[in-house]
Structures are given as C-alpha cells and as structure tokens.
Amino acid sequence: MGQKLFSNSLRVSNKTAWNSVWSEDNKTHSIFLFKDLEIKKFIKIISDRLSIKFYQSLVKPQNGALNIEIKNVSGDVFDKLPRSLSFLESFILNARAFLGLKLGLNFNFWKSKILFSNVPARFFSEFISLQIKLSPKRRSKVFKYGILYGIKSTLSYYYNNRTKNFVSGIKVVCRGKWSKTSSGRSQKILLDLGRLNTQSFSYFVDSHISIINTKFGVCSVKVSISYNIVDNRF
Structure with missing residues (x-):
C-alpha cells in the first residue's frame, strides 16, 4: 500500500x-x-x-x-x-x-x-541529534568546536531575535553516551537561554525529545521553547 x-x-x-x-x-x-x-x-x-x-x-x-x-x-x-x-x-x-x-x-x-519566526523544538531536536550522531569531521562547522558550543551557537541566534519570534526561553538537555570517556559514565549537557515559563494561557511551551543510538550508547536530546504570545505562534 x-x-x-x-x-x-x-x-x-x-x-x-x-x-x-x-x-x-x-x-x-x-x-x-x-x-x-x-x-x-x-x-x-x-x-x-x-x-x-x-x-x-x-x-x-x-x-x-x-x-x-x-x-x-x-x-x-x-x-x-x-x-x-x-x-x-x-x-x-x-x-x-x-x-x-x-x-x-x-x-x-x-x-x-x-x-x-516559526521553528519548533522538534526541528532543533532532530538537528542536534543528527550532529551528535555524526563523526566530528562530518559535523557542521560550529559543532566541530564541541557539542555544547554548537548547540549554544545554533540556538543563540534564534533566541536573540525574540522580538520577531516571541521566545521567552529555551532549554536543552542532552543525556547519554556520545563520546568515549575514561569513567564510562553517561554524559550530560544542560543549556538555558532566557527564562523557560510554564504552560499557561499567556505562555506556550513547545517541547520534543529525540533518542538516537551512537557507537558509544544511547543518547537523548530534549529541547523546550516557551513563547510569551501564543497567538503569534499558532
């Protein structure tokens, strides 16, 4: 079919x-x-x-x-x-x-x-997951300097133009194993831009989680974006 x-x-x-x-x-x-x-x-x-x-x-x-x-x-x-x-x-x-x-x-x-002004959390989540899964040589230019640097550079431009997209805050949480470590423990990256408000009549929170398998283990990427004017978003 x-x-x-x-x-x-x-x-x-x-x-x-x-x-x-x-x-x-x-x-x-x-x-x-x-x-x-x-x-x-x-x-x-x-x-x-x-x-x-x-x-x-x-x-x-x-x-x-x-x-x-x-x-x-x-x-x-x-x-x-x-x-x-x-x-x-x-x-x-x-x-x-x-x-x-x-x-x-x-x-x-x-x-x-x-x-x-209309890029949801799922698009960023899929893109960040792809960069983590790729080898360092094949990643985008900003991600070659590190995962945290790449995520911050990618989302900072979107957040700094919040006068156009009405973004009040962005939060990214990456957990899992995406590179080799001496201890073998899970890795974690936490990034906050602005203030992530809770869901209400005045704020809308767009969130998405992507789970990928790397050669070192399983990794999850969660991106949450809060908007302070819902009508302009939807």
Whole structure:
C-alpha cells in the first residue's frame, strides 16, 4: 500500500520534470515546513536522497504562497556536505543537487520573516541529534568546536531575535553516551537561554525529545521553547 499523505498539509500542483510541487498559503498555515507533523518528513526527505529547492522570489513576506519542488538525486545529502548546514544566518534551506558525475550540493540561507519566526523544538531536536550522531569531521562547522558550543551557537541566534519570534526561553538537555570517556559514565549537557515559563494561557511551551543510538550508547536530546504570545505562534 502507498504511504498516506496528509491532505491538510500537502498541496499537489502541476506536474513538471520534478516529482511533485507543494504549495501552501503562509497566512493560513504559517508554520508550513516546521509543523510538528512535517519535521520528521523534512529531515527524512534530505537524508533519503532527496533534495529540496526553495525559490527566493516565492519566500518574500509580501508573497502569500510558498512553492517547494522535490527531485530525486543520487547520494545522501548529509554525507556529501553536512558541515555547511547551519542555522546561524537564517532558517531557509536551499539545497541544489547535480546528477551524474557532477553531483554536488550548495546550501544557502536567506532571511525571511515567514519561516524565521516559526521553528519548533522538534526541528532543533532532530538537528542536534543528527550532529551528535555524526563523526566530528562530518559535523557542521560550529559543532566541530564541541557539542555544547554548537548547540549554544545554533540556538543563540534564534533566541536573540525574540522580538520577531516571541521566545521567552529555551532549554536543552542532552543525556547519554556520545563520546568515549575514561569513567564510562553517561554524559550530560544542560543549556538555558532566557527564562523557560510554564504552560499557561499567556505562555506556550513547545517541547520534543529525540533518542538516537551512537557507537558509544544511547543518547537523548530534549529541547523546550516557551513563547510569551501564543497567538503569534499558532
């Protein structure tokens, strides 16, 4: 049987040389790619030999729709150029893949108010888990200086722009074994940015836990983000 598609989140448009085109109104669904149900799909698309291409002209705030084209490519995206994947500039990913012998990837990030203010905890949790699972040589540039430094650098930019995304606090907890230690005990990383408020009518807490298996053992990554204005988030 074929895989079930969520009709409320996918919009199939005219067929081209690409497999499919997704389009959705950003005013109605402001967290299109970064919805809870779509985060794992987004990560899976990249890791399962697919490439996502965003058109800059369609992600401008004055445009009501966002079109996404997906095309099969040979080779794993993260295996080819993982270190270039970073969220320090902005949160829109442009991945271009060239088929055949000229296979290569180019990751660019553009600033946009449409998706910048709507990145949930699940996206960060999946991304941090991936960086922990990768070898140090294959990690993103900021994660090469250490897991804690990479997490802090990745989330600091998102938190420091809280005037746009209404974030009041971020908390990250990593537990488990992801590197070799002399004692063999479990490792722990705790990072707090701002104040993580409790769930209430005035605050919303977005939280997600990712569990991965490394060659040293099991590791869990929990990311919690609290928003002080719920209506602007959802």
